Amino acid sequence: MSNYRLDVVSATVADAVRHAGGLMFDRVRAGWRVVVVTEDTSHSTALTILGTRTRSPGEPEEIPAKAGRVVHIRVLPGDSPSVNRRTTGVALPRAGLGSQLLFWGPRVDCEPAEPKYPVRHELSPAARRFKGCALHAAGLDTHVEPSEEFWSNDVVDADLFADLLLDSQIGTVESVARPSSASLVRG
Template sequence: MSYQFDVITTDVADAVRHVGGLMFDRNRAGWRVRVVTDDTAHRRALAILGAYVESPGQHGNASREPARVVRAVALPIGELNSAAGISEIGSCVQLLLWGAGPDSGPARPRPPIRQHLSTAAQIFKTQALRDVGLDPRAGPYEDFWPGKSFSAAASSRSVPSVR
């Protein structure tokens, strides 16, 4: 069994700001961290965090894909319904969204998931933030909105907590 963490974004700097620490911590825990994007401007920042880049629709080398993979996905809340986002989500056990919180509507919104970052993640995220030209202060946590696990076949299971 192997683990893969996919970050889907159109803006690498935004992903570094919102998910950079989690990318680093998942990589250090043995996960493969892949960023799916057309943004080619900040590959060095992703390398600092231990992530590799693929273009949307690119499926990598099938021979290196393990037979059983546990996947988690993070993406901006605004890209959840885009065709590119949905086609890349595939089947995942956890879907994390970043950005402005979802509209509450008639139902009470779920509280955000607070991912505490290791000291090393904060240090490496600081370097990656500098590399993309953003304020290099990395806090001790990153907040995400829980999504639902998603399958292209319309699965609707709940997302397990990352606490």
């Protein structure tokens, strides 16, 4: 049995909702365990609307008794020149172990030779509606784009996502229509 986890690391609840609210909702709806790692205790209603849990950076992670295969995605702000355990207060998943790191915001070139891969999450209609409600609860503008943009230092591993298909003709990852889950698209 697989254990699917999405952790969104953010300084504020408002930033987590603004940048990854649709991804969080769609993953909760698909049965993933979604946690927002933040010290911000305001706007908890926004996270309740999206169906997520919260955890402070120093709090230990819950480890399921029978983990099986673990699929783990961390979503982080990309405006820090060094994203690591010290700056985020949490341990980052290691590459190659069913893990993926995604970043939102400006691309920071820590390593100039290191390529950056754009990743786009297409929001389901329900995610757009619930994200709008969560944005309102967080006191933000309620306009919701049809997709959320991220980037990664690694090519998105299509094996981690049952809803992705690599299109070799154009070199992008495109979504396969599945009603119960959202898609991440490398663009």
